[in-house]
Amino acid sequence: MSNKRKIENLETYMLSVLDGTEKGKWPTTLRILLKGLSLLFSVIVQVRLMLYKHRIIRPNTLGCQVISVGNLTVGGTGKTPVVEVFARNLQQQGRKVAILSRGYKSKEMSFREKMIQRITTGKIETPPRVVSDGKRLLLDSWTAGDEPYMLASNLPNVAVVVDKDRVKAGKYAIKELGCDTLILDDGFQYLKLGHRLDIALVDRTNPFGGGHLLPRGLLREPMRNIKRAGFIFITKCGEEGEPELKEQLRRMNPVAEISECRHAAKYLKDVFGEQTYPLDKLKGMKIAAVSAIAVPESFERALEAFGAEIVYKRRFADHHRFSQQEIINTINRSIQRGADAILTTEKDAVRFPFVDRRDIPVIYMRVEIEMLSGEEEFMDWISRICFKSPRAA
Structure with missing residues (x-):
């Protein structure tokens, strides 16, 4: 296992410890230790804010x-x-x-x-x-x-x-x-x-x-x-x-x-091209949902709200840098599961390496405030x- 994957697995484990998903003696002990460190961190944060507030440490100003x-x-x-x-x-x-x-x-x-x-x-x-x-x-x-x-x-x-x-x-x-x-x-x-x-x-x-x-x-x-x-x-x-x-x-x-x-989702766009699609294209579509964001559930719920059926999910750690082999593996698995297209987020799409495969569309959802x-x-x-x-x- 690569160092990158080990770090991502550790991040995922720690998040499950923090939200209480991980049960047992060691996760409980770890949460107690982390709470003590949180108290120390709180003191440091407040002291730093006080130093800036009272101009003991002066911020830089740039005149704009x-x-x-x-x-x-x-x-x-x-x-x-x-x-x-x-x-x-x-x-x-x-x-x-x-x-x-x-x-x-x-x-x-x-x-x-x-x-x-x-x-x-x-x-x-x-x-x-x-x-x-x-x-x-x-x-x-x-x-x-x-x-x-x-x-x-x-x-x-x-x-x-x-x-x-x-x-x-x-x-x-x-x-x-x-x-x-x-x-x-x-x-x-x-x-x-x-x-x-x-x-x-x-x-x-x-x-x-x-x-x-x-x-x-x-x-x-x-x-x-x-x-x-x-x-x-x-x-x-x-x-x-x-x-x-x-x-x-x-x-x-x-x-x-x-x-x-x-x-709010606005439209769909091809990750490797310029073609765009209306959101109603998702209705009844079988899709593979691929994401590397902090809250993948919100993305997956959005797809289902538009009528898509998720037949395959692949979640990576937040900000994961995709390799070409990971994308190829995802394409192969999505086809095996009967997916009509692979859907990802715009944030993840910019990290997709180019893959010269056209046997299944790879699309992202454009979202605006x-x-x-x-x-x-x-x-x-x-x-x-x-x-x-x-x-x-």
Whole structure:
């Protein structure tokens, strides 16, 4: 078994320990130990916030609009479509936008490359990776990371820059790309770069991360810290919204605007081509559902809601980098199970290596944010960021 597969298996096991699926003496003991570490982690988090709040540690300022989009939990809250709609609206109202991402699981500089740079320049300092300069797509998903690549593909007029040091990435976006508005992707906890506004996402299916901080639960910081947010999106809502959760969040943050939204499927698209299909194509279709996301059940339920019959499921760890052999094996197994097509998510599709097989369609579902409430407040918020009156917008 490869090291990558061992790490993914460990991640999967730990998640089952955290949510209580794993029973027995050792999982119970592990949960007790992790709870103790969570208490220590909570102290560290709060001390860090206090140091920034009282300006003992000063954040960097870049002299332009900086807005963060993030959450209080790890895992899939549906952040990428929210970043996309936010960036698109800002760009359409005249801002020169750059999305700054840390590029989770993107390709790192190799040891050999680091040593060559050390020898030739005397130091190891890499420039930010420009996934898109706002005019053209410059990197692939392997180098950029799947989420930055997906954002760059869907936002042709928005720059996307990847670097763990987002202060450096922000300076580059301003100086080299002429940007005047920066969006910190997954930036709620990134205090090193000062930001004027915070957008926080709360996943309706698991809003409080199991009620524990890392490593016992999925919370990055106590839920009460959502009071820092100026705008809250409740994601993955049902048709009727989430009035009880909205009221809970309102008690934690009396001043933030709160929007309820859902991830609405729009159409189907060929992974290896340009052909698109309407969603009603799924009705009565036998499909193989393949995904490598934090909550695969939500994707599978969506397929069944459109009338598809799932005859084969293949779930990989979140952000799994697919090999060509894995895709070939999946195709073969799907055909054996009588599937009419293989369905995956857009986030996973960018990590599919090209396979020259046409005996079964390989399709992804395009999903966009659809606001159920708070859309007027959101657009007013955008207008204020752009220094426009709501009427002018």
